[in-house]
Amino acid sequence: xxxIKIKPTVSPFPMPVAIIGAIVxxxxxxxxxxxxxRLNGNPPIWGIALGTNQFTxxxxxxxxxxxxxxxxxxxxxxxxxxxxxxxxxxxxxKVFTIFYGELKSVPMIQECPLCxxxxxxxxxxxxxxxxxxxxxxxTYTEDQYMSEGKLDPKKIDPFTFSQPxxxxxSLGDKVADAFTIGKTFKK
Amino acid sequence: xxxIKIKPTVSPFPMPVAIIGAIVxxxxxxxxxxxxxRLNGNPPIWGIALGTNQFTxxxxxxxxxxxxxxxxxxxxxxxxxxxxxxxxxxxxxKVFTIFYGELKSVPMIQECPLCxxxxxxxxxxxxxxxxxxxxxxxTYTEDQYMSEGKLDPKKIDPFTFSQPxxxxxSLGDKVADAFTIGKTFKK
Numbered sequence: 001x002x003x004i005k006i007k008p009t010v011s012p013f014p015m016p017v018a019i020i021g022a023i024v025x026x027x028x029x030x031x032x033x034x035x036x037x038r039l040n041g042n043p044p045i046w047g048i049a050l051g052t053n054q055f056t057x058x059x060x061x062x063x064x065x066x067x068x069x070x071x072x073x074x075x076x077x078x079x080x081x082x083x084x085x086x087x088x089x090x091x092x093x094k095v096f097t098i099f100y101g102e103l104k105s106v107p108m109i110q111e112c113p114l115c116x117x118x119x120x121x122x123x124x125x126x127x128x129x130x131x132x133x134x135x136x137x138x139t140y141t142e143d144q145y146m147s148e149g150k151l152d153p154k155k156i157d158p159f160t161f162s163q164p165x166x167x168x169x170s171l172g173d174k175v176a177d178a179f180t181i182g183k184t185f186k187k
Numbered sequence: 188x189x190x191i192k193i194k195p196t197v198s199p200f201p202m203p204v205a206i207i208g209a210i211v212x213x214x215x216x217x218x219x220x221x222x223x224x225r226l227n228g229n230p231p232i233w234g235i236a237l238g239t240n241q242f243t244x245x246x247x248x249x250x251x252x253x254x255x256x257x258x259x260x261x262x263x264x265x266x267x268x269x270x271x272x273x274x275x276x277x278x279x280x281k282v283f284t285i286f287y288g289e290l291k292s293v294p295m296i297q298e299c300p301l302c303x304x305x306x307x308x309x310x311x312x313x314x315x316x317x318x319x320x321x322x323x324x325x326t327y328t329e330d331q332y333m334s335e336g337k338l339d340p341k342k343i344d345p346f347t348f349s350q351p352x353x354x355x356x357s358l359g360d361k362v363a364d365a366f367t368i369g370k371t372f373k374k
Contacts, residue, residue, distance in 0.1 A: 001290040002327060002329070003286065003297075003302070003328065003329055004326055004327065004328060004330060005294055005326065005328050006209060006327075006328055007286075008231045008303070008324060008325055009228060009229055009231045009323075010231070010301065010303070010323075010338060010371040011225050011235075011324050012205065012224055012225060012257065012342050013203060013257050013301065013340055014203060014340060014345060014347065014358060015203060015224060015225075015337075015346040016199040016200060016201060016202060016203075016342065016347075018199065019250075021346035026192060032337050034224075035224050035225050035226055036199065036224060036371045037199055037202060037221075037222050037223060037224045037234075037235040037236070038190060038198050038199060038222050038236070038239035039222055039234070039313060039316060039318055040236065040313040040315055040316040041196060041316070042314075042315065043314060044194055044195045044196045044197070044317075044328040045314075046235075047224075047226070047234060047312055048371070049224070049225070049226040049227065053219065063248065066244070068199050068348070070199065070267075073362050076362050076363045076368060077363070077368050077369060077371055077372045078304070078372055079369070080363065080365055080367070080368045080369030080372075081369035081370075082232075082320075082369070083365070083366070083369065083372065084366055084369045085369075091199060091237065094203075096259040099190065101192075103320075107194070108297070110328075114197065114200065116195070116197070121347040124225040126226060127227055127230060127232075127287065128227055128229065129227045129228070129232075129244065131226055131234070133313075136195040136197075137195065138192055138195055139193050139194065139195045139197050140190040140191065140192055140193075141190065141191060141193055142189070142190060142191060144193060149211075149251065149353070150351050150352060151193070151197060151200075151351060152352065153200055153201060153349040153356065155188055156274075157312055158200040158201065159362045160201065160203075160347065160358070161365055162340040164337050164338060165337060165339065165363040166342060166366055166367075167340065167361050167362075167363070167364060167365060168361070168363045168364075168368075169340065169358050169359055169360065169361060170357050170358050170360050170361060170362050170367055171200075171347070172199060172356055172358050172359035172360075173356065173357050173359075174354050174356060174357075175260050175263050175346045175354075175355040175356060175357050176263045176264070176267065176354070176355045177353060177354060177355075178267055178270070178348055178353040178354060178355055179238075179267065179270070179271055179353055180267070180353075181263060181264050181267045181355075182265070182266070182267030182268035182269070182270065182271045182272075183271065183303060184263055184264055185264045185267075185268040185282075
């Protein structure tokens with residue numbers, strides 16, 4: 001079928017979902033994002049794209065630290081809530097059970113299967129976005145999310161986000177083993 | 188259950204998958220990536236994390252242009268192949284049917300549901316990674332991937348990638364409507 005041109009402002013299909021935690025004005029605050037990914041393996045650096053005027057960003061700039069929390073499908077309502085309302089207007093410090101790791105300035109979410117404690121590595125200003133590069137200092141999970149000593153995606157039960165339809169999706173079936181299925185084509 | 192600390196070099200769950208296209212040494216080349224996302228909405232800027240010595244990066248630097256192609260599950264074998272072998276050693280120009288949009292330096296993949304024609308916006312050097320920021324100039328799809336004038340994730344049928352288990356996953360069931368389910372919690 002022939003290609004058609006559409007508006008260039010599309011999104012990847014689908015995007016991972018994380019809840020960013022930070023202390024803002026002495027209060028823990030949480031904000032949901034989908035524009036992020038790992039950018040450097042070792043040292044582990046993740047990039048998070050935040051609106052330049054986001055409330056959460058004020059706390060990240062002030063403390064130079066933040067958390068990245070990966071929610072599971074049971075947290076979808078709370079995660080969506082944290083993406084709808086701003087900490088400038090409402091207190092989101094009671095939405096989750098909070099725990100702390102090494103740093104008192106990094107609130108993390110007990111209910112999330114995976115929590116990363118980060119320190120600012122760099123900040124890059126884009127036209128309408130501040131790209132926060134965070135170096136991961138420590139990562140927290142629970143035995144129940146692991147299989148044979150490794151994080152298990154099916155046990156983590158994450159959800160992804162798609163635009164422009166604005167839907168959250170569960171993890172589907174395994175399609176193939178990476179770095180393996182391609183060897184078939186190679187021959 | 189109590190939290191345990193694991194190695195900080197973990198990945199988001201799960202990551203989107205794209206195949207990057209570029210002309211390298213006068214030949215179209217394709218390379219599969221999972222460390223990328225949209226970073227700025229308008230203008231549309233996407234960030235792609237590439238190993239600093241990647242063959243594809245030489246072409247992106249030389250032409251200042253590249254493509255981002257979102258594959259569907261039927262392309263998993265070819266996509267994985269393009270993530271395993273380097274264009275430095277093998278000719279990947281015949282793996283897909285190639286088409287061009289506005290720019291002769293941006294090979295795109297006919298078989299992919301979504302193709303983005305990009306120009307370098309900025310390049311940021313990280314410890315072991317070159318973060319290529321690309322401004323999306325044009326986006327190409329087909330009518331068969333749309334519903335009511337919008338891109339439809341289920342019709343696109345993308346797959347995601349998880350580490351450390353190294354698996355590709357299909358899109359699962361709809362969990363909830365974004366910017367909607369959270370309103371319930373709000374009340």
